[in-house]
Amino acid sequence: xxxxxxxxxxxxxxxxxxxxxxxxxxxxxxxxxxxxxxxxxxxxxxxxxxxxxxxxxxxxxxxxxxxxxxxxxxxxxxxxxxxxxxxxxxxxxxxxxxxxxxxxxxxxxxxxxxxxxxxxxxxxxxxxxxxxxxxxxxxxxxxxxxxxxxxxxxxxxxxxxxxxxxxxxxxxxxxxxxxxxxxxxxxxxxxxxxxxxxxxxxxxxxxxxxxxxxxxxxxxxxxxxxxxxxxxxxxxxxxxxxxxxxxxxxxxxxxxxxxxxxxxxxxxxxxx
Amino acid sequence: xxxxxxxxxxxxxxxxxxxxxxxxxxxxxxxxxxxxxxxxxxxxxxxxxxxxxxxxxxxxxxxxxxxxxxxxxxxxxxxxxxxxxxxxxxxxxxxxxxxxxxxxxxxxxxxxxxxxxxxxxxxxxxxxxxxxxxxxxxxxxxxxxxxxxxxxxxxxxxxxxxxxxxxxxxxxxxxxxxxxxxxxxxxxxxxxxxxxxxxxxxxxxxxxxxxxxxxxxxxxxxxxxxxxxxxxxxxxxxxxxxxxxxxxxxxxxxxxxxxxxxxxxxxxxxxxxxxxxxxxxxxxxxxxxxxxxxxxxxxxxxxxxxxxxxxxxxxxxxxxxxxxxxxxxxxxx
Numbered sequence: 147x148x149x150x151x152x153x154x155x156x157x158x159x160x161x162x163x164x165x166x167x168x169x170x171x172x173x174x175x176x177x178x179x180x181x182x183x184x185x186x187x188x189x190x191x192x193x194x195x196x197x198x199x200x201x202x203x204x205x206x207x208x209x210x211x212x213x214x215x216x217x218x219x220x221x222x223x224x225x226x227x228x229x230x231x232x233x234x235x236x237x238x239x240x241x242x243x244x245x246x247x248x249x250x251x252x253x254x255x256x257x258x259x260x261x262x263x264x265x266x267x268x269x270x271x272x273x274x275x276x277x278x279x280x281x282x283x284x285x286x287x288x289x290x291x292x293x294x295x296x297x298x299x300x301x302x303x304x305x306x307x308x309x310x311x312x313x314x315x316x317x318x319x320x321x322x323x324x325x326x327x328x329x330x331x332x333x334x335x336x337x338x339x340x341x342x343x344x345x346x347x348x349x350x351x352x353x354x355x356x357x358x359x360x361x362x363x364x365x366x367x368x369x370x371x372x373x374x375x376x377x378x379x380x381x382x383x384x385x386x387x388x389x390x391x392x393x394x395x396x397x398x399x400x401x402x403x404x405x406x407x408x409x410x411x412x413x414x415x416x417x418x
Numbered sequence: 419x420x421x422x423x424x425x426x427x428x429x430x431x432x433x434x435x436x437x438x439x440x441x442x443x444x445x446x447x448x449x450x451x452x453x454x455x456x457x458x459x460x461x462x463x464x465x466x467x468x469x470x471x472x473x474x475x476x477x478x479x480x481x482x483x484x485x486x487x488x489x490x491x492x493x494x495x496x497x498x499x500x501x502x503x504x505x506x507x508x509x510x511x512x513x514x515x516x517x518x519x520x521x522x523x524x525x526x527x528x529x530x531x532x533x534x535x536x537x538x539x540x541x542x543x544x545x546x547x548x549x550x551x552x553x554x555x556x557x558x559x560x561x562x563x564x565x566x567x568x569x570x571x572x573x574x575x576x577x578x579x580x581x582x583x584x585x586x587x588x589x590x591x592x593x594x595x596x597x598x599x600x601x602x603x604x605x606x607x608x609x610x611x612x613x614x615x616x617x618x619x620x621x622x623x624x625x626x627x628x629x630x631x632x633x634x635x636x637x638x639x640x641x642x643x644x645x646x647x648x649x650x651x652x653x654x655x656x657x658x659x660x661x662x663x664x665x666x667x668x669x670x671x672x673x674x675x676x677x678x679x680x681x682x683x684x685x686x687x688x689x690x691x692x693x694x695x696x697x698x699x700x701x702x703x704x705x706x707x708x709x710x711x712x713x714x715x716x717x718x719x720x721x722x723x724x725x726x727x728x729x730x731x732x733x734x735x736x737x738x739x740x741x742x743x744x745x746x747x748x749x750x751x
Contacts, residue, residue, distance in 0.1 A: 162561065163561065196643075199646075199647055200646070201643050201646050201647065220649075221646070221649045221650070221651060222649035223649075224649065225647065225648050225649030226649075229647060230643070230644075230647035231644075231647075232641070232643035232644060232647070235640065235641055235643070235644050236640075236641060237640055238639040238640065238694055239694070240689070240693060240694045241639075241640075241694060245695070246640070249636065249637055249640060249644075249648065250648070252637050252648040252649065252650065253648055253649040255633075305648070
C-alpha cells in the first residue's frame with residue numbers, strides 16, 4: 147500500500163495572530179492508509195487538520211494535495227478530492243438525514259447540472275455504507291449521537307473523495323459507538339482504499355486503527371510511523387507528559403498504553 | 419412541516435400566489451370609500467372619472483401593490499438575515515436597517531427642512547444601506563471574519579445608536595416630529611405608484627438574486643466549516659446575501675417606512691409550512707409576506723374607521739405574540 151503520498155505539507159507555518167501553532171512543518175501523509183494525529187490538548191493537531199482542509203489559511207508554506215498546492219486549486223476542485231468532517235458539526239433544526247447526505251454532492255453541482263443520476267447513486271451508496279438507509283427520513287437532531295455521526299460521515303462519503311479528514315469523530319460518543327464509527331472508517335479504508343486522516347484523543351484506539359501515527363509536540367512532528375514502531379513510554383512521556391507502561395493489546399497485538407496515577411490498586415503488595 | 423412532498427409544495431406555491439392576488443383585489447375594493455367589485459373592474463376597463471374610480475386607480479391600486487411588494491421583500495430579507503446570523507430573532511429592524519433609514523429621514527427633515535415623501539424614499543434607502551454596511555463591516559472585524567454573534571451585536575449597537583440619535587433630533591425639533599411621525603410608524607398608504615416604480619428594480623433584483631443563492635444558503639446553514647469543506651466560497655456568499663438584504667429591506671423601508679415584525683414572523687411561519695430548504699422558503703416567504711402585509715393593511719382601515727391605524731402598528735400587534743412565542747421556544751429548539 148505504498149502508492150505515494152496523498153497529502154504533504156511544505157514549510158507549513160500556522161498561527162493564530164502572533165502565536166505560532168505549527169512551525170515550518172514538512173509532513174507526508176501516505177495514500178490509502180489511515181493516519182491519526184495525536185498530541186496533548188492545544189498542541190495544534192486540530193489546527194493542522196483544519197489547515198490541510200483549507201479551513202485555516204497558513205501563515206506561510208503550503209499544503210499539497212496529490213502534489214498540487216491546495217491554495218492554487220479551486221475550492222470546488224479540492225472538495226471533489228478531499229472531504230472534511232469538522233469537530234461536532236451541527237445541522238440546522240429539521241434537516242433530514244437524506245437532505246444532509248445530499249449536500250455532500252454540492253461540489254459536483256453546476257448551473258447546468260443540478261442533480262444527476264450519479265448524484266443519486268452516490269447518495270444511496272453513502273447511506274448504505276453507513277447503515278443509514280432506514281433512518282434517511284428522520285431529522286438529524288432526532289438521532290442519537292452515534293447515528294448522527296454516521297449521518298455526517300455519510301455526507302462526506304457522498305462527496306466521493308479519495309481523502310477524508312475527520313476532526314475527533316468519536317468525541318462525545320460512548321465506547322460502543324466509538325468502536326462502531328472507527329470500524330466503519332476502517333472498513334472504508336480496507337474496501338475502497340480511501341485515505342483517512344483523523345485526530346483522535348484515545349491513544350489505544352489510535353494504535354489499533356492507524357497504519358500511520360503522527361505525534362505532534364512543540365509546533366513540530368515529534369514522531370511518525372506505525373504505532374508499533376513509535377508508541378512507547380518515552381514518546382507518551384514526551385508528547386503527553388504522562389508516565390505510563392506500554393504493553394500489547396491482548397486482542398490485536400497493537401501497543402496498549404496504561405497510565406500510572408492514583409486510583410484503587412487491588413494488586414497485593416504492588417501499590418504504585 | 420405541513421407540505422412534505424415537492425408536488426404538494428408546487429401546488430401550495432400556486433395556491434399562495436392565487437391567494438395573494440385575491441387579497442390584492444380585496445385591498446382594491448374594500449375601504450372607507452364605498453366601492454364595489456364592478457366599480458373596481460370598470461375603473462381599469464372603462465374609466466369615467468368618478469371619485470370612486472379615481473380612488474381605485476390612484477389610491478387603492480398603489481396601496482395594494484406596495485403592500486404586496488414591501489411585504490414580500492421584508493419577509494425574504496428576514497429569511498436571509500436569520501440564515502446569515504443563525505439567529506431566529508433576526509430581522510431588518512434588528513440590524514439597524516430601519517433605525518438607519520429613520521435617522522436619515524429625521525436628519526433630512528430637521529437639518530434641511532425637506533418633508534417630501536419622494537425625497538424620503540432615497541434618503542431612507544441610503545440610510546438603510548449605510549447603516550447595514552457599518553454593521554457588516556463591524557461584524558467582519560477580527561480573525562474569524564463575519565460571525566453570526568458579531569453581526570448580531572453590531573446590529574444591536576448600531577440600531578441603538580441611530581434610534582437614540584433620532585430621538586435626540588426629534589426632541590429638539592417638534593415640527594419635525596409631526597412630519598416624520600407617520601413615516602416612522604410605517605405605512606403603505608399615501609404613496610404614489612412612482613415611488614414604488616423607482617425602487618422596484620432594486621426589489622426585483624433582490625428577489626431574483628435571493629432565489630439564485632437559495633441552494634448555497636442551504637449549504638451554509640450546515641456551518642461555516644462544513645460549507646467550506648464542500649467547496650462553498652462562504653465569504654463571497656455572505657457578502658452577496660448582505661447586498662440582497664440591503665436591496666430588499668432598504669427598498670422596502672424607502673417605500674413604506676419601517677414596518678416591523680414581518681421579517682421575523684414570516685420566515686418562521688414559512689419554515690413551519692415548507693421546511694427548511696431555502697429554495698422553497700424564499701418564494702413562500704415572499705408570498706406569505708405580501709399576504710400578511712395586505713391583511714394588516716386591509717384590517718387597519720376598519721379598526722378605528724374613518725381613521726386608519728398605521729400598518730406598522732398592525733404588523734406589530736399581529737407579530738408581538740408570535741415574537742414572544744419564538745423567544746420562549748428557545749434559540750435552537
